[in-house]
Amino acid sequence: MQITKINKSKISTVDFNNLAFGNIFSDHMFIADYKDGEWSNSRITPYEPLTISPASKIFHYGQAVFEGMKAYKDAKEQIWLFRPDENQKRLNLSAERLDMPGVPKKIFHEGLEELLKLDSEWIPKGKGKSLYIRPFIFASEDTIIATSSLEYKFIILLSPVGAYFSKDVKLKIADKYSRAANGGVGFAKAAGNYASSFYPTRLAKKEGFDQVIWTDDATHTLIEEAGVMNVMFRINDKLITAPTSDRILDGITRKSLLEIARSENIAVEVRDISVKELLEANKKGELQEAFGCGTAAIVSPIYAIGYKDITMEMTQKENRYSELLKAKLFEIQTKTGEDKFGWSKQVTFS
Numbered sequence: 001m002q003i004t005k006i007n008k009s010k011i012s013t014v015d016f017n018n019l020a021f022g023n024i025f026s027d028h029m030f031i032a033d034y035k036d037g038e039w040s041n042s043r044i045t046p047y048e049p050l051t052i053s054p055a056s057k058i059f060h061y062g063q064a065v066f067e068g069m070k071a072y073k074d075a076k077e078q079i080w081l082f083r084p085d086e087n088q089k090r091l092n093l094s095a096e097r098l099d100m101p102g103v104p105k106k107i108f109h110e111g112l113e114e115l116l117k118l119d120s121e122w123i124p125k126g127k128g129k130s131l132y133i134r135p136f137i138f139a140s141e142d143t144i145i146a147t148s149s150l151e152y153k154f155i156i157l158l159s160p161v162g163a164y165f166s167k168d169v170k171l172k173i174a175d176k177y178s179r180a181a182n183g184g185v186g187f188a189k190a191a192g193n194y195a196s197s198f199y200p201t202r203l204a205k206k207e208g209f210d211q212v213i214w215t216d217d218a219t220h221t222l223i224e225e226a227g228v229m230n231v232m233f234r235i236n237d238k239l240i241t242a243p244t245s246d247r248i249l250d251g252i253t254r255k256s257l258l259e260i261a262r263s264e265n266i267a268v269e270v271r272d273i274s275v276k277e278l279l280e281a282n283k284k285g286e287l288q289e290a291f292g293c294g295t296a297a298i299v300s301p302i303y304a305i306g307y308k309d310i311t312m313e314m315t316q317k318e319n320r321y322s323e324l325l326k327a328k329l330f331e332i333q334t335k336t337g338e339d340k341f342g343w344s345k346q347v348t349f350s
């Protein structure tokens with residue numbers, strides 16, 4: 001692999017005690033090119049702007065998919081990734097749906113490891129801090145013929161992030177807009193899914209909500225996701241979440257939390273959950289908790305949910321599942337607790 005190092009690291013300019021999310025990038029990035037039916041030219045370069053044609057298909061037809069994962073440093077300065085194979089597989093699943101070439105496992109992992117080796121100082125130490133990893137693929141062929149691109153780039157960026165102390169959020173149940181449709185691309189981490197969610201989210205924010213809870217596109221009666229996270233509910237002591245489908249993204253946090261919940265003897269139900277069921281549980285005082293889950297925040301508790309002119313408030317204030325599950329997952333990810341599932345993978349540099 002060709003490696004071009006920066007002359008001088010910018011790491012000394014970064015305040016690691018005040019990291020926001022996703023606005024600081026490490027010194028280097030990994031790039032590979034897809035051309036003539038294969039990936040080649042794997043390389044590491046300084047983090048810098050790209051030169052690409054304005055006709056590149058990404059700008060016109062939106063062929064782009066991405067992943068989000070994190071690297072952690074434990075007390076012994078060892079580096080760990082959380083279920084990295086899942087991200088590699090999902091990237092390729094997303095790519096396939098957008099008629100883009102997947103990235104071979106070897107290129108993905110070798111590229112990531114080489115990049116982490118070079119920029120390992122960028123993995124922050126300390127509670128809740130981690131290095132957010134953003135792998136992505138986009139169409140770079142410079143023709144505006146409306147067909148799949150014949151050329152792509154695969155890039156990995158690294159971004160140190162701080163502890164994500166999100167405040168509890170208030171969400172609005174979608175009754176008009178949809179994030180995904182049957183037979184569509186909802187299960188893929190496609191850039192366009194985000195693009196199309198921004199406008200309805202802006203409208204919800206105008207009404208005083210933080211995000212939208214997406215419902216099924218056909219009837220708006222079934223709960224699907226919360227913002228860009230999967231969503232779980234606690235009714236009495238049952239933890240309920242919708243099954244994944246072609247409209248719901250198969251979140252790694254979601255499936256990990258479900259396994260942890262089962263191992264903690266929490267009653268888990270993976271099944272359709274309707275707006276009506278939430279309204280009824282709320283009326284009876286049985287809607288205890290709701291939370292979003294995803295790599296960035298791990299768990300994001302929801303304190304209220306709006307539906308038309310009704311506001312449902314969560315009743316559980318202490319001993320919340322969200323706190324227990326977040327703590328358990330966090331212990332595994334940061335190697336501060338036992339990893340009985342064997343999910344964390346150590347990164348060792350040869």
Ligand SMILES: *Cc1c(COP(=O)(O)O)cnc(C)c1O
Nearest residue numbers: 228229230249251252253294295
């Ligand atoms: C990325 C993402 C999630 C969360 O997936 P994780 O693997 O847990 O990070 C959930 N929903 C959507 C729409 C997403 O894009």
